Amino acid sequence: MLGFFCTVNFKVKxxxxxxxxxxxxxxxxxxxxxKIKLKSLVVLFIAFGFAACGGIDVxxxxxxxxxxxxxxxxxxxxxxSTEDGKTLELxxxxxxxxxxDGQTVDFGxxxxxxxxxxxxxxxxxRLDPISVKIME
Amino acid sequence: MGxxxxxxxxxxxxxxxxxxPIGLLLAATAFKFISLFKSAxxxxxxxxxxLFMGVVGAWISVYTGDVADGIVSRELCDPIVLxxxxxxxIAMAWIFTVTVVLEMINTFLRKYGLKLAVVVSMLVGSGFxxxxxxxxxxxxxxxxxxxxxxxxxxxxxE
Numbered sequence: 001m002l003g004f005f006c007t008v009n010f011k012v013k014x015x016x017x018x019x020x021x022x023x024x025x026x027x028x029x030x031x032x033x034x035k036i037k038l039k040s041l042v043v044l045f046i047a048f049g050f051a052a053c054g055g056i057d058v059x060x061x062x063x064x065x066x067x068x069x070x071x072x073x074x075x076x077x078x079x080x081s082t083e084d085g086k087t088l089e090l091x092x093x094x095x096x097x098x099x100x101d102g103q104t105v106d107f108g109x110x111x112x113x114x115x116x117x118x119x120x121x122x123x124x125x126r127l128d129p130i131s132v133k134i135m136e
Numbered sequence: 137m138g139x140x141x142x143x144x145x146x147x148x149x150x151x152x153x154x155x156x157p158i159g160l161l162l163a164a165t166a167f168k169f170i171s172l173f174k175s176a177x178x179x180x181x182x183x184x185x186x187l188f189m190g191v192v193g194a195w196i197s198v199y200t201g202d203v204a205d206g207i208v209s210r211e212l213c214d215p216i217v218l219x220x221x222x223x224x225x226i227a228m229a230w231i232f233t234v235t236v237v238l239e240m241i242n243t244f245l246r247k248y249g250l251k252l253a254v255v256v257s258m259l260v261g262s263g264f265x266x267x268x269x270x271x272x273x274x275x276x277x278x279x280x281x282x283x284x285x286x287x288x289x290x291x292x293x294e
Binding site for chain 2: 055056058072074075077089091093123124125126
């Protein structure tokens with residue numbers, strides 16, 4: 001008897017969920033505008049996904065040439081695009097030397113797009129800049 | 137002998153500010169999801185309030201995280217985890233911000249499809265939120281980001 005009631009109750013619940021699903025499908029099929037909105041939402045999520053994956057690269061210790069992609073002056077940090085298409089994130093330390101034509105210059109002298117030559121040391125996956133030379 | 141650093145360091149404000157919005161946004165998502173099946177206004181209205189408060193908290197957390205980033209990045213062994221944490225957090229904050237806009241639009245339109253879109257958006261946002269939190273925990277428990285590590289003999293505490 002209990003089994004019978006459970007079965008009936010399960011069937012009623014199943015029909016109710018099927019109804020919800022049908023109502024949901026009907027709502028979507030009747031409203032093309034909403035379909036477009038949902039598609040836009042999916043595209044937006046994919047865009048956010050790609051944005052969340054945008055990253056930086058790790059290279060071996062050595063000297064690399066490239067251009068300054070971005071500067072974050074408040075953090076004394078620069079992003080350098082190397083000639084082989086990698087992006088290096090470099091946080092200046094007390095030991096980092098910044099020069100132009102052999103002369104030490106201030107961090108504020110750097111501008112995005114400038115050609116630079118950087119010498120980095122790899123510590124774990126962190127790149128510590130030893131020297132940054134402004135080439136122009 | 138080393139000195140115990142001051143507790144109120146700039147990087148401390150990030151862990152202090154992140155946990156409340158995590159709770160608010162996950163609770164908001166649960167409330168809004170339940171509101172699809174339950175008609176009681178507490179789920180819908182409660183979810184909206186939690187969502188709004190959570191988004192404000194999320195952007196405050198992004199700001200405090202940016203402040204902490206400039207300090208801890210120089211000490212991490214794998215800053216790529218931090219970069220992924222940062223990117224995921226910004227994506228998450230924008231998803232919930234877009235959700236707030238959708239929610240406000242639906243206050244006037246009252247469309248079931250838009251209500252569903254809000255819930256879907258919040259579920260995706262919650263996915264990013266959990267991933268962001270996971271990366272944040274990885275930074276702390278694997279790389280001691282922003283954490284003072286006492287000396288072996290604990291002499292600075294004597």
